[in-house]
Amino acid sequence: MDTHKRISIQTLPECLILHLKRFEFDFETMQQVKVHDRFEFPVELDMRRAHSGHYYAYLKDPHASSWYEFNDTVVTPFDPRHLAAECFGGVADPSGEKKHTPSMKTHSAFMLVYTRRKPTLALVAEQLSPPNKRSFAGTSVAIMAVLRFKRRVHLHASTSSSSTSTSTSNVPSSIWHAIHAENLSFWRKQYVAEAACTTFTYDLCHKYSSHMETLGLTSLAFQVAATYVFGTLWQCRDVARLLAWRPLVLSMVGTNEASSLWWIYTLGTHPTLLVDVLVEHDQEPVRTFATDVTLRAMDMCDDVARCEPMMTKLLTEFDHILECEHSYVDLLLAFARKGPEASAVLVHRHHLVAKLVGMMVTGKNAQPVPPTGDEFLVRPPSGLQHAFHTPPLPPKVLIGDEHLWQLLALVLQHVPRRPSPTSALPASCPRVQYLPTTLDEPDNALSSHDWMCLLTHRASSYSAETASWTTVVTTMCWESPQFSMAWLDYLLDAIEDEDHHLLKPYFRTLRVLLAVDDSIASDRIAAGMTRLIAIMASQQKYFKATETTLDMLLRMAKRVPKVSVWLHENQRSWSWAEKWLLSHRGADGYLQTQRTLLTKPKSTSGWRDVVTSHPTLVKNVDKSIVKLVPRLQSLLASASVPVDDMYDSDDDxxxxxxxxxxxxxxxxxxxxxxxxxxxxxxxxxxxxxxxxxxxxxxxxxxxxxxxxxxxxxx
The missing domain is CATH 2.30.30.140 (SH3 type barrels.)
Structure with missing residues (x-):
């Protein structure tokens, strides 16, 4: 009887139940019927191993024409001269001993696997043989074949016209042609989806690429390959077969200017190609493949005007940037790197800055809510309410990497500026009631509180995007008292109110802000440093907060010469720091005698529950003092930048x-x-x-x- 189902039992249960398929469905009566065919079964079932054996394989390497034996996990070379002895079976060779009875060989093959040999294409001769060299017999045979074919066609048409006239006379021509077109489309798709078609097309483009280059047909070959890959093959959903074309297509577009220009023009003019393969395709490897081809083409094209239609079509699909984040950003960055003209196109015609900031903050192609009225007059509640934490993110936002920040840094430099007053920042840095931005586009996005939070918390550590992130902060505050005041106000409020373990991103952003070397740099440093020293003095009661502020202050002095000069010139306002640090040394320091507290009230730091008399805490405090005091003394002694080779987390x-x-x-x-x-x-x-x-x-x-x-x- 035929086996319909199979099960392999590795461990026998206590009770083995076998269900006999005695019922079938009768499709004539549409009912279930019982099958009474005879089926014998033993009273006792022997479940021991039914057979045994060892299997191995001999395989030929198609590239090296060498054979290998695959025996479990052991692979060894194999001499094909022994193939007959190992695989053909038959009677064993008695080795000349006539007394022994002939026996059968124990080694014999039970499965053969053959692979089809791919046909090799041969170049067609450029010129056919001259007509005078053709034989008369060959010409006669060809003429007779043509005449015989014409007679058969005429006979078939005359015999079938009567049978088809009745069936087609009632079908409208539009429907008839539509059905015919669908049939042709169906069979065409069936053909191009075959592996044989892919192999033939690939061999045509690959094996004779050198000949095409000699004949000047590289661009035509690329058009054939790109049209087949991104016009036909991508619809077959066979990613592995499509990616096999990657090296060939990239080599063609990366070395031929005509190929690059054709690809860029096609993406910009074709109604659906760019969206199909670069934006909406659900397979990330396919999008990456198409992106790499486009980036190679853009490298060969320096004309911004030629690339602009493609970028316009790409930016109409900006809402899809969350699905194809890296490839989308890479294309925008490649275009922006073509110079000020390209960046101006992205800023003026497509408002790219507002779109990027909106996607990074809200996850939508919309600007964040701007500050209004007296919003900047309201001070965040004290008591470590974490008002300066990163705002809760939507389900999905534009996260990005260093390429996103490089793009933002490039286009921000080409945002037009309004004429702004050159009045210096007040030394007390008062809060402002409004934020009149100096940038025409986008006013709301770059001045929103959420954007400031997001930008600040990208400075949590040194990374590949640090340089571009620094450029973004510098560009926004360059020659802008309004932006500088708003950022100083935001950062210093956070430094005053946040817990010590959350302060480093704010200090890193403040360092970049104070390093901006424009015409208002001195006023910016005076305003920021005056308030920072006042905040540090007001928090002397809390050891970790003051220690962190001192450490970050020395880091700023190490990297910003003007900060170092300001601290030396105004050392009377903070010279108490050295004595304050030394008073915390040893087991009888200020912490152990309760003259200072380890953390702020309601702190969420891991230090909040540490007992001040614990030996490990005393050791850590002494270690911190050893690192800070020499740097502090060096800064107090010299107005120049202190020689500080101490490595910290702000260094590369x-x-x-x-x-x-x-x-x-x-x-x-x-x-x-x-x-x-x-x-x-x-x-x-x-x-x-x-x-x-x-x-x-x-x-x-x-x-x-x-x-x-x-x-x-x-």
Whole structure:
């Protein structure tokens, strides 16, 4: 009987129940009927292994023409001369011993696998043989074949006209032609979806690419390949077959200007191609493939006007940027990099800045809510209400990477500015009742509180986007008292009210703001630093808050020369910091005697529950004092930028890679090694010590010194 179902039992149960298929559905009576065919079964069932054997394979490498034996996990070369002995079976060779009875071989093949050999295309001769060299017999045969074919066609038409005239006379011609067109379309799709068609087209474009280049047909070959891949093959939903064309198509478009111009023109003029393969396609590898082809084409085209129709069509689908984020942004960035003219097109005609900011803040192609009325007069509630935390994000927003920030930095530099008063910022930095932006576009987006929060919290650590992020902040506040005042107000409010472990992004943004070297830089530094010192003085009661502020203040002085000069000239306002730090040393410091508190009230930091008398806390406080006091003393002693080679989390982590360092270990021991690598995921450096030991650290938490490359300490 035929087997309809199969089950493999690996572990026998206590009770094995086999259900016999005694019922079938009768399609004539439309009822279930019982089958009474004879089926014998034993009283006892033997469930031992029914058969045994060992299987292995001999395979031929189609490229190297060599054979290999695949025996479980062992792969070894195989000599095809032994193929007959190992696979053909038959009677075993008695090796000349006539007394032995012939026996059958135990090795024999039970399955054969053949692969079809792909046909090789041959170039057609450029000129056919001259007519005078054709034989008379061959010509006669050809003429007779043509005449015989014509007679058959005429006979078929005469015999079938009577039978078809009746059936087609009642069908309107429009319906008839529509059915005919659908049939042709169906069979065409059936043909092009076949693997044989793909193989033939690929071989046609690939094997003779060198000949096409010699004949000047590279552009035509690319048009054939691109039309087939992105016009036909992408509809077959076979991603693997489509991606096999990737190297060939990229090589054609990346070396031929005519191919690049044709592709850019086609994307800009075709009604659906750009949307189909670059925007709405649900397979990310296909979108990436199409994007890479387009980027190669844009590299070959320096004419902004030629690329503009394509970018216009792309920006009409801006709402899809969340689905194809990276490929979409890469195309916009490639266009913006073509120069001021391209960036001006994105800013003036397509309002790209407002669209990007809206997508990053709201997840929609809409601007964030702008500040109105006395909104800036309202001070956030005190008591660590976390009013400055990143606002809750929508289900999906434009997150982006360094390419998004590079794009934003490029186009922001081409946003037109209004004439603004050159009055200096007041030293007290009062709050303003409104924010008159100096940018025509977009007023609301760049001045919204949500945008400030999002931009600030992108500074949580040094990353690949830090340089572009810095350019964005600098561009917004350049020669703008209004933007500068709003940002100073926002950042200093956060520094005053937030918990210490949340302050670093605000200080990093403040450092970039104070480093803007425009005509109002001195006024910006005076206003910001005056209030910052006042905030630090008001929080002397809280150790972690003041310690963090001092650390970030010294980092700013290290990187911004004007901040260092201001601190030296106004050291009377903050010289108390050295004495304050030293008063916290040892087990009898200010913390242990309750003269200061470790954290602010209602703190959410992990330090809030630490007992001040704990030895580990005393050790950590002393370690912090050792790192801060020398830097502070150096700043007080000199008006120039202090020589501070202390590594911190604001430095580029790659600057340490390859450097020789001397790291402090326990019990005042120092060991020398080389920083081998940096892991951006864990933010740790791998240090290979001279004694062979290997460790990974967050170097900002370690005490170490950098050594000259030629210096080696034992």
């Amino acid at each position: 982590p790659m600057d340490l890679v390859g450097k020789k360092v001397r790291v402090k270990w326990a019990k005042e021991k120092w060991y020398t090694g080389v920083v081998n690598s940096y892991n951006p995921t864990t933010r740790e450096h791998a240090v290979f010590y001279d004694d062979g030991d290997k460790k990974s650290y967050k170097m900002a938490d370690k005490i170490f010194t950098r050594l000259p490359d030629a210096q080696h300490l034992a």
